[in-house]
Amino acid sequence: MANRLKNKIAIITGAARGIGAKSAELFAGEGAAVAIWDVNAERGKATAQQLQAAGGTAIFCPCDVTDSAQIENAVNRVVSELGTPNVLFNNAGIAVVGELEQISEADWDRQYAVNVKSIYLVSRAVIPLMRAAGGGAIINMASESAYVGFPMHPAYTSSKAAVVHLTRSMAVRYAEDNIRVNSLCPGTINTELYQEFLAKQPDPEAINKEIEAMHPLGIGEPEDIAWAAVYLASDESKYMTGAPMLVEGGILSL
Ligand SMILES: NC(=O)c1ccc[n+]([C@@H]2O[C@H](COP(=O)([O-])OP(=O)(O)OC[C@H]3O[C@@H](n4cnc5c(N)ncnc54)[C@H](O)[C@@H]3O)[C@@H](O)[C@H]2O)c1
Secondary structure (H helix, E strand, O other): OOOOOOOOEEEEEOOOOHHHHHHHHHHHHOOOEEEEEEOOHHHHHHHHHHHHHOOOEEEEEEOOOOOHHHHHHHHHHHHHHOOOOOEEEEOOOOOOOOOOOOOOHHHHHHHHHHHHHHHHHHHHHHHHHHHHOOOEEEEEEOOHHHOOOOOOOHHHHHHHHHHHHHHHHHHHHHHHHOEEEEEEEEOOEOOHHHHHHHHOOOOHHHHHHHHHHHOOOOOEOHHHHHHHHHHHHOHHHOOOOOOEEEEOOOHHHO
16 A cells, blocks of 8 residues: 555545546555545445455445535535545546437436536535645546547537536635645546447447547556546645646547
8 A cells, every 4th residue: 555645535426436436446545535425325335345345444425416415414424434525536427428419408407417517516515624624636527528529429528628617717716725626637438437338329349449549549447547536636736736637548639
C-alpha cells in the first residue's frame, strides 16, 4: 500500500463498478478512506467488501445522486463513519444512446439529471464541509465526448461538455476556499457501460473496431482513468484547477 492519498476521505459516486470501482480500489490502496455511493447496492456492497478484505477503509452508501434527500443521508453517513470528506469524485454517469430525433424527452432529462445536475446537488452538499475543513479536491467526470461531436448520442456528448464548463466555473469560485475542481475526460474505456452501448448497436463488433481505430492508443482500461483520478485527488496536483484532464488515447490529437 502506498500513501499518495493518506489523510484523504473520499466520496466516489457511481463506484459500484467500472471506472468508479477501480478508482475506489486505487484510492484505498493509496491510503484514502473511501465512501462508495451508488444506486446498485449489491455491487456497491461487494466492492466495499473487496477493499476492506484487501486492508483498505471503505464503506458503501446507497445513493441516487439525482435525489437531494438521499445525498444528505449519504453525506451524514460519511461524516459520522469516516470523517469530513476532502475529496469528491463526481463519477456517476449514464449514456443515453440515440440520435436527436430518436430519443424521448424523458431520456434527455434523465441524461442531464444524472450527468450534470447530480454534480450540482452533490457538490453543494459537500462544499460547505470541505470549506470548513480547510479545502479539498473535486473531480468531475466528463469525457472525450465533450470535444467530439459523436452523432449517435448528442444528449450524452452535450452533457459532458456542460460538465467541463461547470467545472471551470466551480474552480474559479472555490479557489479562495482552497477547493480545487478539475474535470477528467476519458477516451473510450472498456467497462460494462461501453459493453452495454455496443450491445445496442446493429453490428457491435464492427462498431468496436471502428471506435478502436479512432483512438491512436485503442480502447483504454478503467485503471488508465483511475490513476489520473488519484493524481487529481492528491496534493501532487495542488496547482491544477479548472482543467479538463485528457486521458483519451490520443483521439483529440488527430
Ligand atoms: N466507459 C467509457 O468509455 C467512458 C468514457 C468517458 C467517460 N465515461 C464516464 O465515466 C463514468 C463512469 O463510466 P463507466 O464506464 O465506469 O460506467 P458504469 O456504467 O460501468 O458505472 C457507472 C456507475 O454509476 C452508477 N450510477 C448510475 N446512475 C446513478 C445514479 N443516479 N446515482 C448513483 N449512481 C449511479 C451505476 O450504477 C454504475 O455503478 C461515467 O460518468 C461515464 O459517462 C465513461
